[in-house]
Amino acid sequence: MMSRAAILVAAASWALASCSSLRLVDVESETQSSRIDHVVIHFTTADFTESLRLLTQRTERPVSAHYLVPEGGDPSYPRERLLVHRLVDEERRAWHAGRSFWRGAEALNASSIGIEIVNRSACSGLDLMRDTPTPDDSCEFHHIDPEQIDLVIELLLDILERHPRIDPVDIVGHADIAANRRLDPGPKFPWRRLHEHGIGAWYDDATAAGYLERFEASPPDLALLQRALAAYGYDIDATGEYDAQTRAVLRAFQMHFRPSNWSGTADAETAAIAFALLEKYWPDSLAGLEQTAL
Numbered sequence: 001m002m003s004r005a006a007i008l009v010a011a012a013s014w015a016l017a018s019c020s021s022l023r024l025v026d027v028e029s030e031t032q033s034s035r036i037d038h039v040v041i042h043f044t045t046a047d048f049t050e051s052l053r054l055l056t057q058r059t060e061r062p063v064s065a066h067y068l069v070p071e072g073g074d075p076s077y078p079r080e081r082l083l084v085h086r087l088v089d090e091e092r093r094a095w096h097a098g099r100s101f102w103r104g105a106e107a108l109n110a111s112s113i114g115i116e117i118v119n120r121s122a123c124s125g126l127d128l129m130r131d132t133p134t135p136d137d138s139c140e141f142h143h144i145d146p147e148q149i150d151l152v153i154e155l156l157l158d159i160l161e162r163h164p165r166i167d168p169v170d171i172v173g174h175a176d177i178a179a180n181r182r183l184d185p186g187p188k189f190p191w192r193r194l195h196e197h198g199i200g201a202w203y204d205d206a207t208a209a210g211y212l213e214r215f216e217a218s219p220p221d222l223a224l225l226q227r228a229l230a231a232y233g234y235d236i237d238a239t240g241e242y243d244a245q246t247r248a249v250l251r252a253f254q255m256h257f258r259p260s261n262w263s264g265t266a267d268a269e270t271a272a273i274a275f276a277l278l279e280k281y282w283p284d285s286l287a288g289l290e291q292t293a294l
Contacts, residue, residue, distance in 0.1 A: 034163055034165060035091070035110065035111060036090065036111065036112070036113055036163045036165075036166065037105070037111040037112070037165070037166065037170055038102060038105070038108055038111055038112035038113070038166065038170045038171070038172065038177075039112060039113045039114075039115065039156065039159060039166060039170070039171045039172070040096060040097055040100075040108060040112045040113070040114050040115070040172055040173070040174055040177060041115050041117065041152075041171075041172070041173050041174070041184075041185045041189065042065065042096060042114065042115065042116045042117070042173075042174045042184045042185060043116070043117050043118075043119035043121050043184040043185045043186060043189075044068075044116050044117065044118050044119060044120075045119070045120060045121065045122045045184075046118070046120060047071075047074050047075075047076040047077075047118065047120065048068075048070045048071065048074045048076045048077040048118050049076035049077075050076070051068060051116065051118050052068060052085070055068055055087055055116060056087055062095060063095050063096060064087060064088055064094040064095045064096060064114075065087060065088065065094050065096040065114035065115065065116040066086065066087060066088045066089075066090055066094050066096075066113045066114050066115065067084055067085065067086055067087065067113070067114070067115045067116065067155060068084070068085040068087055068116045068118065069082070069084055069085075069115065069116070069117045069118065069148055069151050069152055069155065070082050070083070070085070070118050070148070071117070071118040071119060071145045071148050072145040072147045072148060073145065074118060077118075082147055082148065082151055084151060084154075084155050088114075090113055090159075090162075090163075093109050093110055094109065094113075094114045095109060096109065096112075096114030096116070096174075097109045097112055097114065097174070097177060097178070098178060098181075099178060099181075100177040100178045101177060101178075101234075101235035102170070102172060102176065102177045102233050102234075102235075103169070103170070103233040108177055113159060113163075115152065115155065115156075117144070117148060117152060117185060117189075118148070119142055119144060119185070119186075120142050121139070121140060121141040121142045121184070121186050121188070122139070122140060123138050123139040123140075123183060124138070139183065139186075141186045141187060141188050142188070143188060144185075144188050144189060144190065149190055149193065152194075153193075153194060153197050153199065156171070156194065156199045157197070157198070157199065160198075160199065167281075168195075168199075168200050168201040168281065169200075169201045169232070169233060169277075169281050169282075171194075171199060171200040171201070172233075172256075173185045173189065173191075173252070173255070173256055175251075175252040175255060175256070176233070176234065176252050176253075176256060177235075179234065179235070179245075179248040179249045179251065179252035180244070180245065180248045183251075183252075183255070186255060187254075187255040187259035187262050188259065189259075191256055191257070191259075201277065201280075201281060202257070203257065203273050203276035203277045203280060204276060204280060207276040207279055207280065208272045208273050208275075208276035209272075210272075211271070211272035211273075211275045211276055212268055212269055212272035214272075215268035215271050215272055215275075216268045219268055219271070220271050221240070222240055222241070222242060222246070222266055223238045223239070223240035224238075224289065225266055225270070225271050225274065226238040226239065226240070226246060227289055228271070228274045228275060228278060228289055229249055229250075229253060229274055231278055231282060231285040231286070231288075231289060232274060232277055232278060232281075232282065232285075234249045234252070234253065235249070236249045242266065246266075247264040247265075248264070250264045250265065250266060250270065251263075251264035253270065253273075253274070254270060257273050257277070258270060258273060
């Protein structure tokens with residue numbers, strides 16, 4: 001007669017055997033979609049070795065990303081050829097976006113792929129909600145390696161091939177989705193070059209020139225510019241005041257679309273670019289703005 005312990009062992013063995021013999025039938029449902037709606041680009045503020053450590057090991061403030069792209073000429077990088085490092089599977093959530101907002105979506109960790117580029121750009125002693133940094137005093141933005149950008153472009157094209165539903169306007173920088181606390185990937189990141197390779201959003205020069213002529217003659221009021229930036233995707237309220245949120249969002253927008261002057265101040269050129277982008281990507285939203293301005 002079997003002892004109680006033997007019976008329990010036999011039952012456990014039977015249960016394991018039953019699990020191992022499970023047969024599944026794959027029938028793909030039409031009512032599903034990818035979790036990926038956005039791509040967020042960052043810089044690491046550190047060299048490759050330190051970046052890899054911070055993104056793969058637990059720290060007091062844990063952070064991760066799906067991909068890490070090394071920088072040419074980095075003494076801490078162990079390979080001769082630059083290679084993309086995959087740190088988190090795309091179908092899993094990485095911790096890179098934090099408190100974030102874009103086009104009505106919040107907490108973008110759940111819906112985005114995070115790409116970190118190794119670059120030691122940084123700002124020190126800066127309160128983004130009060131201060132307006134400039135390259136001359138608070139921030140040091142380093143040149144971005146052309147070979148590294150070639151690798152980023154190759155990676156992004158690969159991502160878009162697998163996730164074709166990602167809209168051009170949803171390929172953004174960390175500053176775009178968290179303007180009150182982030183500046184990366186900074187004004188030296190070549191967004192226009194990415195667009196020339198079919199990646200991300202950019203305005204049409206002729207359209208922006210037309211709006212610039214109009215706004216130099218009759219500038220839009222600040223509340224209208226705030227609504228335009230909100231319509232494009234930024235987290236900004238139309239207060240009509242040149243407040244902290246407005247400075248932060250203007251700075252992020254200018255670093256992305258007018259990197260030659262990212263002072264965070266409202267001007268005709270910034271408004272012209274915003275309206276040109278809306279005309280290209282969100283014409284219905286533009287029509288609504290034009291109607292309220294009449």
